[in-house]
Amino acid sequence: MRLTAHALTCQRGGRIVFAGLDFSIAAGEAVQVTGPNGAGKSSLLRLVAGLVRIESGRLALEGGDPEASIGEHCHYCGHQDAFKGSLTVAENLAFWTAYLGGGGQDPQTAMDRLGIGHLAALPAGYLSAGQRRRLALARLLTVARPVWLLDEPTAALDVASQKVLAGIMAEHVAAGGLLLAATHGPLGLPTRELAIGRAT
Incomplete structure (x- = not known):
């Protein structure tokens, strides 16, 4: 599997965020997107996920399901955790696992791996910021998708x-997954850098 971009241009709110971006990511590779604030790191991840329209250029995924869009091959983990506070931790994870298609680990196993298994019956509204983040990341384990798009995953x-998390990401890459992460800090595993310049 390979994710390839050619002359990719992104526009948000009438402003060109980045233009002419080329990159290629192969199966079993982790790429860290770097650049100053406003350079378009988050926009790039959202564009690959299909949440932002491509202004111009081409994005292709070779080796995936030809009946599925690129976004349907992706896990996008952004700044918003997308949980309902009145539902328990387990109920929230079960909903997203079913909605996104499952195929991964058992939800309880995933919660235990991320250190929130003991909070399964707690309403998600009571979670701390770090616990909410770990619940969001648990979806990476319960739903099998080959491309991971992570925006500041260690926040x-x-x-x-x-x-x-570093161990989980390393396992995904070792199993032939693709990882594209936007972050200002180290991820804790070997990565290749994709630098995006300052927005114009």
């Missing part, structure tokens, strides 16, 4: 949780 995580 709000303590050091121990960052190490757990």
Whole structure:
């Protein structure tokens, strides 16, 4: 599997965020998107996920399901956790697992892996920022998708949780997955850098 972009241009609110971007990411590779604030790191991830329209250029995924869009091959984990506070941790994860198609680990196993298994019966509205982040990341384990798009994945995580996440990301890449992450800090695994310049 390979994700390829050629002369990719993104426009948001009438402003060109980035233009003429070329890159290629192969199966089993992790790429870290870097650049100053406003350069378009988050916009790039949302564009690949199909949440932002491509202004011009081409984005292609070779080796995937020809009946599915590029976005349907992707896990997008952004700044919004998309949970209903009145539902329990387990209920929220079960909903998203079913909605996104499942195919991964059992939800309880995923919660245990991320250190929130003991919170399964707690309404999600009571979670701390770090716990909410770990619940969002649990979807990576319960739903099998080959392309992971992670926007500041270590935000709000303590050091121990960052190490757990690094292990999860390393396992995904080792199994032939693709990883594209926008972050200002280290991810804890070998990566190739994709630098985006300052927005114009």
